[in-house]
Structures are given as C-alpha cells and as structure tokens.
Amino acid sequence: MTRTTKPDDGGPTATPAASLRFDAVQKRYPGNARPTIESLSIEVPAGEICVLVGPSGCGKTTAMRMVNRLIEPTAGQILIDGRPNTERAPADLRREIGYVIQQTGLFPHRTIAQNVATVPKLLGWSTDRIAARTTELLELVGLDPEFADRYPAQLSGGQRQRVGVARALAVDPPLMLMDEPFGAIDPITRERLQNEFLRLQAQVRRTIVFVTHDIDEAIKMGDRIAVMRPGGRLAQYATPAELLLSPADEFVEQFVGADRALKRLALGRVRDLELEEPTRVRYGDPVAGVREALRRAEVPYPLVIDADGRPLAWLDDDDLHGERIADGIGSEVAVVDRDDILRDAFSDVLQHRVQYAAVTDHRGVVIGILSADAVARELAPPGPAPVQPAEAHHGTGA
Ligand SMILES: Nc1ncnc2c1ncn2[C@@H]1O[C@H](COP(=O)(O)OP(=O)(O)OP(=O)(O)O)[C@@H](O)[C@H]1O
Ligand SMILES: [Mg+2]
Known part of the structure; x- marks a missing residue:
C-alpha cells in the first residue's frame, strides 16, 4: 500500500478503500447454548456501503467487532484486501479502521476536539493539520465550533453521536465500521446527516459496514443490504432494489414491510x-x-x-x-x-x-x-x- 505522505505533513493520504470478506465466520460465546453467529459469509467490494439490518440480538454488533478484532471468531476468517485480519496486530487494525460505536464511546475526560483528533494524533499529524481537520469535521456533522472545547458530558446524546462519526472519519480510513451511527438523532438532523454522509461518500468512496435497525435507513444508505436473522444467519444479501422487488422469503418480506411500493421512493433521486x-x-x-x-x-x-x-x-x-x-x-x-x-x-x-x-x-x-x-x-x-x-x-x- 502506498502512503504518499510523511506522517506529519499536510498532504493528502492516498490509502485506497479496502475490500472486506467474511468467510464462514462463526462466533460462539462461552456459556451460550447456541452460537451467536452460525456461519456468516459476506463480500463487500471496496468503496461500497454494506448495511447490516436485523432484529435486536441477531449478531450485528458481534459481526462488526470481529472485523477490527475487538472480538475473535470461533471459526472462519475475515479478510481485508484479501488478507486475514489475524495477520495484523489488533492495535494496527484499530488505528486503520474507523469505528463508530453503538453508544458513541467518547473519552469522557477529553474535549470534543481531542476526541476527534485521537487517531490523527496517534499518527503524528502536525498541530495545524489536526486543528484544520477537526474544524472541518465538526462542521461536516453540523456541530458549532464552540463545541470543540466542551466535554462529552456537556453534549446531548445526538450531539455525542455526531462527534463519534467525526472521530471515525478523521483520517479518511480505508474501512469504516458504523454501529447505528445516527440512532439517537432526531429525524430532521438524521436526514441531513445521511445526505451529507452520502455526498461525502460519493467523493471519498470508502468501504463501510453500517449497522441499523431501520430498514428505511438501510435502503437509503446501502449499496448492498445484508438482512440477518437470529443466529447471525443471512436471510438475503442484495441491493436495495432487489430487496424491495424480490424479497427472498417471508422473513425478509416482513422485515421490509407491507409498504414496499412506497419504499421504492428511496431508490430514486430528485x-x-x-x-x-x-x-x-x-x-x-x-x-x-x-x-x-x-x-x-x-x-x-x-x-x-x-x-x-x-x-x-x-x-x-x-x-x-x-x-x-x-x-x-x-x-x-x-x-x-x-x-x-x-x-x-x-x-x-x-x-x-x-x-x-x-x-x-x-x-x-x-x-x-x-x-x-x-x-x-x-x-x-x-x-x-x-x-x-x-x-x-x-x-x-x-
Ligand atoms: N460477551 C458476550 N457474552 C455472551 N453473549 C453475548 C456477548 N455479547 C453479545 N452476546 C449475545 O450475542 C447476541 C448478539 O449480540 P449483538 O450485540 O451482536 O446483537 P445486535 O444484533 O447488535 O443487537 P442490537 O440490535 O440490540 O444492538 C445477543 O443475544 C447477545 O446477548
Ligand atoms: Mg448492536
């Protein structure tokens, strides 16, 4: 992989988006009678958004956390750009993979600006470059610059979530994991953030795994959608259009909802x-x-x-x-x-x-x-x- 820049100059980082593959991945937590994920195989081409949807407890967060080795699979493997992620140290993976945690996971004793700058700082970016990037990111997620010096506890839940998104985007990573990133945000701000995010994605073309409960969000955001059932079983993996036009079975049909025709409106743009x-x-x-x-x-x-x-x-x-x-x-x-x-x-x-x-x-x-x-x-x-x-x-x- 070619990094065209020295670690601390201000030039662009040219890390290409990474492909991602789950290959018969199984996860069994000790003490649980059944595996949380029986056997999951998904392929996400570089530069696409793959949305995982499914009922609570079906293993979405578990699947995601195995990518950056916060959780180790019981069997099978996960390949990033064709390379098993077990070949890489967990710390390296986590520096390289953007991660928005379901409950935001901001560092409480660091300011918003310091939170956003976590990875750039680890990578040794210059102070000026970090400051410029932080301002840019806060603006992107719709937070006033005055938030920069506040602490997470001084923000609302939705504002904290937006900081989480800004932090994950900080170094424009080749792969991003986003676990319900817009979950706690009101519908109007959520729509704006979704649009901003899609606009940004059209430019930077990162590979993104995006978890949501909300099928409408999945249809809007996903290049492909993986509908999961309990046990981490894949009910259907398809483009939003395929999912709406030909749901694979009754489970998917119910999940997509009776208003499939209306939902098709999410496929078109003005x-x-x-x-x-x-x-x-x-x-x-x-x-x-x-x-x-x-x-x-x-x-x-x-x-x-x-x-x-x-x-x-x-x-x-x-x-x-x-x-x-x-x-x-x-x-x-x-x-x-x-x-x-x-x-x-x-x-x-x-x-x-x-x-x-x-x-x-x-x-x-x-x-x-x-x-x-x-x-x-x-x-x-x-x-x-x-x-x-x-x-x-x-x-x-x-
Ligand atoms: N550390 C653990 N030990 C034992 N079981 C666990 C552990 N973590 C998760 N589980 C179980 O694994 C299953 C999947 O959990 P996971 O968090 O992946 O679900 P999810 O699909 O993300 O759900 P939600 O939509 O509610 O966030 C759940 O039944 C959960 O109780
Ligand atoms: Mg979850």
Whole structure:
C-alpha cells in the first residue's frame, strides 16, 4: 500500500478503500447454548456501503467487532484486501479502521476536539493539520465550533453521536465500521446527516459496514443490504432494489414491510425525474407580464426568486393584482435538493399548501420544479418488464 505522505505533513493520504470478506465466520460465546453467529459469509467490494439490518440480538454488533478484532471468531476468517485480519496486530487494525460505536464511546475526560483528533494524533499529524481537520469535521456533522472545547458530558446524546462519526472519519480510513451511527438523532438532523454522509461518500468512496435497525435507513444508505436473522444467519444479501422487488422469503418480506411500493421512493433521486420549469418572477415585476407568462406555464404558480436565483415564495391568483408584485407577499416554498431521495422530497412537498417543490443545486439556486404528481407517477406499478430474448423461453412464472 502506498502512503504518499510523511506522517506529519499536510498532504493528502492516498490509502485506497479496502475490500472486506467474511468467510464462514462463526462466533460462539462461552456459556451460550447456541452460537451467536452460525456461519456468516459476506463480500463487500471496496468503496461500497454494506448495511447490516436485523432484529435486536441477531449478531450485528458481534459481526462488526470481529472485523477490527475487538472480538475473535470461533471459526472462519475475515479478510481485508484479501488478507486475514489475524495477520495484523489488533492495535494496527484499530488505528486503520474507523469505528463508530453503538453508544458513541467518547473519552469522557477529553474535549470534543481531542476526541476527534485521537487517531490523527496517534499518527503524528502536525498541530495545524489536526486543528484544520477537526474544524472541518465538526462542521461536516453540523456541530458549532464552540463545541470543540466542551466535554462529552456537556453534549446531548445526538450531539455525542455526531462527534463519534467525526472521530471515525478523521483520517479518511480505508474501512469504516458504523454501529447505528445516527440512532439517537432526531429525524430532521438524521436526514441531513445521511445526505451529507452520502455526498461525502460519493467523493471519498470508502468501504463501510453500517449497522441499523431501520430498514428505511438501510435502503437509503446501502449499496448492498445484508438482512440477518437470529443466529447471525443471512436471510438475503442484495441491493436495495432487489430487496424491495424480490424479497427472498417471508422473513425478509416482513422485515421490509407491507409498504414496499412506497419504499421504492428511496431508490430514486430528485435529479432522476424530469423537472418542470417554473415561471420565475421578482418582487416589483409588472403584474401584467407575469399573467402573460403564466398562460404558457407548466406550473400554475409563479415562483418568486431573489437576485441569485434562490427561491423566496409562491404566488397565487390573489397575489396578482395592482401594477407590480408587492414586496414580501406569497406563501412558503418547499425546497428540496437535487440529490435528495424521492421519499424525503415527497414528504416535504406534501407538508406545504402548494404541492410543488423548488429543486435547488448545491448553491441553493432553483433548477426546476418537482410536483407531487411527478412523484406519484414514479410510484405507479411498473409496466411488464421488457423480456430479454434469451429469457423468453424460460418464463418467470409470473
Ligand atoms: N460477551 C458476550 N457474552 C455472551 N453473549 C453475548 C456477548 N455479547 C453479545 N452476546 C449475545 O450475542 C447476541 C448478539 O449480540 P449483538 O450485540 O451482536 O446483537 P445486535 O444484533 O447488535 O443487537 P442490537 O440490535 O440490540 O444492538 C445477543 O443475544 C447477545 O446477548
Ligand atoms: Mg448492536
């Protein structure tokens, strides 16, 4: 592996993402009648997010902790980049593998900044580089810089969890283990963190094992999902789409839930749909011109934007009187990001009176309009799948 930098300079670390393989891994705790994990085989390609889901006690945390040798398997082996992890000292593995613990596990006597800097410090980074990275990470997880000098006990549970995520990300590790990293966070912050995390992952392409109880989170975050049953048995290992479209058995079907069709909305992004064009207007524009433009418009409401093209308000018929559009009038606009998943965007649209949302790019500039109708069309049952000529003879029994 090539590290292109000396340990304490500020240059980029070029450690590539690592592949991970569980090979017939078994874990039997002494005194337990049955093994916690009977025999688990999973392969996670480098740069992918593998989500482990399953009922409490099915062995998710156990599986994860065997990767960095906090727990040793009873049989089988775990390979990182094709190399058994038993060839590496546990301390080396833990320095190299980011780990977000289910209960955060921050060091209580160290400040937030010191917690985040744990591994960079072990690796001998310079003070400046550590300080810059810490600030960057706290911002990423949405914590004010003023938290840097506080102690974990002075934070809420959700804030502590975010520090845990920042700490695991500190050195951009080739492999990350995240055990319910967003478990204790409110739904709105959680959605934001998930989105930030996916955006970051699209850039850095780390290999991530991610544990959650929440099937919606699994569908949103996972490239692949491993659904586990009690006894660490693998019920299905598949992409989110496969899991939703063809659950392997009744257990998976129940776990995925009866609203599978709705859940498919988590597979699409706003940017995948054809957006509609708004009639963009500014406060002070002549009303007659706006009325004229509206006659040809796809969206029946004019959208007020500011000088930079950011959305301000919807107008309706009642707002269009007098000579010019009066300052500050109109109703609230639902704003969604082009990278949001359709499920989150749909729920934002439905919470507003006008059932259209302004779609913005990363600068907050309006690039189009998403309508509740467009999302609903996406939900319509798919037509018969085109039959591949080679498969035409076999029939699918459907
Ligand atoms: N040190 C231990 N000794 C004995 N049994 C253990 C030990 N640690 C875990 N177990 C048992 O192994 C099983 C799996 O535990 P694990 O923590 O891996 O579950 P989990 O899937 O992460 O559950 P949760 O979703 O509740 O976090 C449980 O039944 C647990 O009681
Ligand atoms: Mg657990």
